[in-house]
Amino acid sequence: MRYSGFRVFREGLRRNSGWQPLWRDPEPKPAYDIVIIGGGGHGLATAYYLASEHGLTNIAVLEKGYLGGGNVGRNTTIVRANYLLPGNSEFYSHSLKLWEGLEGALNFNVMHSQRGVLNLFHSDGQRDAAVRRGNAMINQGDDAILLDREGVREKVPFLDFDNHRFPVYGGLFHPRGGTARHDAVAWGFARGADMRGVDLIQNCEVTGIDIEGGLVRGVQTTRGAIRAGKVGIVVAGRSSQVAAMAGLRLPIESHVLQAFVTEGLKPCLDHVVTFGMGHFYISQSDKGGLVFGGDLDFYASYAARGNLPMAEHVMEAGMSLMPMIGQARVLRSWGGIMDMSPDGSPIIDRTPVEGLYLNCGWCYGGFKAVPGSGFAFAHLLAQDRPHETAARYRLDRFRTGSGLMDEEGTGSQHNLH
Numbered sequence: 001m002r003y004s005g006f007r008v009f010r011e012g013l014r015r016n017s018g019w020q021p022l023w024r025d026p027e028p029k030p031a032y033d034i035v036i037i038g039g040g041g042h043g044l045a046t047a048y049y050l051a052s053e054h055g056l057t058n059i060a061v062l063e064k065g066y067l068g069g070g071n072v073g074r075n076t077t078i079v080r081a082n083y084l085l086p087g088n089s090e091f092y093s094h095s096l097k098l099w100e101g102l103e104g105a106l107n108f109n110v111m112h113s114q115r116g117v118l119n120l121f122h123s124d125g126q127r128d129a130a131v132r133r134g135n136a137m138i139n140q141g142d143d144a145i146l147l148d149r150e151g152v153r154e155k156v157p158f159l160d161f162d163n164h165r166f167p168v169y170g171g172l173f174h175p176r177g178g179t180a181r182h183d184a185v186a187w188g189f190a191r192g193a194d195m196r197g198v199d200l201i202q203n204c205e206v207t208g209i210d211i212e213g214g215l216v217r218g219v220q221t222t223r224g225a226i227r228a229g230k231v232g233i234v235v236a237g238r239s240s241q242v243a244a245m246a247g248l249r250l251p252i253e254s255h256v257l258q259a260f261v262t263e264g265l266k267p268c269l270d271h272v273v274t275f276g277m278g279h280f281y282i283s284q285s286d287k288g289g290l291v292f293g294g295d296l297d298f299y300a301s302y303a304a305r306g307n308l309p310m311a312e313h314v315m316e317a318g319m320s321l322m323p324m325i326g327q328a329r330v331l332r333s334w335g336g337i338m339d340m341s342p343d344g345s346p347i348i349d350r351t352p353v354e355g356l357y358l359n360c361g362w363c364y365g366g367f368k369a370v371p372g373s374g375f376a377f378a379h380l381l382a383q384d385r386p387h388e389t390a391a392r393y394r395l396d397r398f399r400t401g402s403g404l405m406d407e408e409g410t411g412s413q414h415n416l417h
């Protein structure tokens, strides 16, 4: 079914009786050419691009819960391409270009809104770093505008500009950055993959990976054994656990990241604003809620829920930057499990097991990567060679130490990225 304004009008006249489910609910087949473990944003996008770019459709996506129930439906929806380092720059730049054509390609409204991302700075040293990052973004072909204090004031007049500890010196503005509706991204990719013949199988947990003579043969699941020519692991915060089924020990730690949303307010915040010094960022959703978050929980955990110390930390940071936020009532908070890599950059690569591929390490920034990651991982699965935008996301960089991409300059401690 193709969506259009005319279709919405016609369904309105027919009491909305003609809409179809977005995807089928197939039984798993005994064998597929490719099995993708994980029905989050990256897994669904991979399936979509395998079908749309490479014509491969004998594919199953196996999801242990429901599609979009993981981090893809839990994030704060920020989409941007403001990276500094070679490797990341070209990848996120490509991903943003895919975002810009995504609604047309999927024929699905993902509510992509290029409202601009504003990164604040609070010292001369931070300004220098912002200039350097902005130049890297422009060299990559993306957009960046350096704002002084008054430039920031025009966009967000209600900040505490004279905060004693973190006075606002200015900001780096990225106009093409913004937000997208996270659930719709999962649903749009799921629908696009299903329409092309991919089987999306929910409530199907992978419990084992079958390997014979160093070659992957298939997977064991709660719905039976499934044979596969190739298997892709795309399970975000569960990456270490699923890779362990193949005897692999990954350089990944899982940490909880929390987020919060307030009651709906009248439009007051036009952009995404980040306050790096306070580990705080905020935007306003289309429903009016202020959506905000902060830093990781500092200990490793698989619990996809929040806790009070981090809630307090985030509220304090919010109040320091934007005292008016104290007037808003928090509606709810939640957590997701982040797959933290030692250098803060992801992995899209083959594994030592032939036919077994890995996509993980997205840390707290993998939502904006969904199209780019799906595109690159599909390329790797289909052609057995990395896509040029993801060629540096090698697994062995953590063994050799060569090719690390540490955007934050915080070293190899997972929870500092």
Ligand SMILES: Cc1cc2nc3c(=O)[nH]c(=O)nc-3n(C[C@H](O)[C@H](O)[C@H](O)COP(=O)(O)OP(=O)(O)OC[C@H]3O[C@@H](n4cnc5c(N)ncnc54)[C@H](O)[C@@H]3O)c2cc1C
Pocket (backbone or CB within 6 Å): 037, 038, 039, 040, 041, 042, 043, 062, 063, 064, 065, 066, 068, 069, 070, 071, 072, 073, 074, 075, 076, 077, 078, 079, 204, 205, 206, 207, 234, 235, 236, 237, 238, 242, 257, 258, 259, 293, 334, 335, 336, 337, 362, 363, 364, 365, 366, 367, 368, 369
């Ligand atoms: C609070 C929060 C805020 C965030 N904000 C942003 C942001 O603003 N911008 C941004 O770019 N990123 C953000 N992120 C990060 C982003 O959401 C993640 O990096 C990204 O969604 C991870 O990829 P995914 O969508 O494929 O993960 P998921 O949606 O988690 O998909 C993985 C799937 O694998 C499934 N799975 C796990 N184990 C198995 C198994 N054994 N068998 C079958 N299936 C299995 C899981 O159930 C899950 O559905 C945020 C994350 C959180 C939690």
